[in-house]
């Protein structure tokens with residue numbers, strides 16, 4: 011090949027590469043976030059803060075109730091809304107006193123705060139954790155014999171709980187976890203189910219009260235339609251209900267609690283006949299980014315991390331081999347640099363639009379670098395907003411939630427705290 015052709019070819023490739031550069035995506039805060047920034051300033055907040063927009067939260071509750079009302083009872087997944095006043099708000103707005111809990115200290119806190127709650131465990135607990143619940147339970151209106159439903163997954167666990175119940179002289183409601191296709195535990199055979207039911211039948215203290223079968227996998231399969239996987243999961247669920255009814259006959263509880271669902275799947279049951287009678291969901295009410303799913307298109311984002319900008323640079327500079335200039339030349343969304351107060355949360359930058367992390371500079375939980383285009387005019391002390399990818403752990407990292415409603419921070423909601431009190435045996 012001639013030298014001239016090589017030079018022309020290289021120039022054409024460079025030109026084509028230039029045309030393929032990322033497009034400009036930056037923009038200053040939309041009015042919603044400008045208003046929210048003003049509200050945070052007015053409330054004298056100046057550190058990373060978890061914000062819940064109460065109007066949007068209530069809009070999501072109305073959406074959920076619109077799908078479930080008259081078809082299924084609704085159980086509030088407490089781990090995804092980990093704050094007593096937040097749960098109280100959702101209980102009032104949805105009219106549900108049913109909660110699903112996943113952490114022993116939080117069960118004690120819920121029992122203390124909501125004496126009328128009906129609590130179902132969302133996962134099986136070591137029997138020692140159950141024992142700790144009873145040790146730390148300090149009475150009040152909540153009656154664990156009737157209002158607390160432990161979740162058991164194996165015959166071994168049934169034996170352990172039976173022993174604890176006998177030792178405490180304590181009647182217990184117990185539900186059985188079913189594996190309806192997720193393969194994260196639970197009953198996997200008729201034999202196992204029958205053994206567990208028989209053991210419960212022989213127990214003086216354990217009362218079988220129903221099933222829990224969780225099926226988030228049905229919307230996460232790489233191929234095929236969610237409806238196909240939903241129907242497969244439901245035929246497994248129906249089968250186990252039939253097996254239990256046949257085994258228990260008259261002893262099948264008239265008010266059996268048959269739980270299914272979660273945020274990703276609950277809207278798949280808005281029509282049709284299914285073997286369960288209550289749906290659990292929590293995350294969809296605040297909608298972190300993991301829940302930006304086609305099945306939740308009618309839910310709105312209602313939670314943000316707000317954090318102050320500490321420093322700005324009109325360039326991108328990376329120490330050592332300085333590839334910052336190259337990065338910003340290639341990508342207009344890396345023209346400017348902003349360092350935020352804290353960072354590296356399970357969260358994605360949301361506003362101003364077009365902010366990105368910088369993998370070359372690296373992440374920081376102390377002062378995180380974000381890059382943005384020249385269309386972003388953030389100054390030190392301005393706010394940056396991120397959306398959590400999930401709520402259950404992220405919400406616990408910022409102290410009291412700042413509750414935003416129509417232009418103001420109207421309340422602060424404490425989040426669940428780990429119990430530090432020593433419980434003597």
Ligand SMILES: Cc1ncc(COP(=O)(O)O)c(C=O)c1O
Nearest residue numbers: 087090132224272273291292293
């Ligand atoms: C047993 C069970 N039910 C329901 C849920 C749904 O929770 P969410 O609606 O927050 O996704 C979960 C979440 O992990 C779960 O483990």
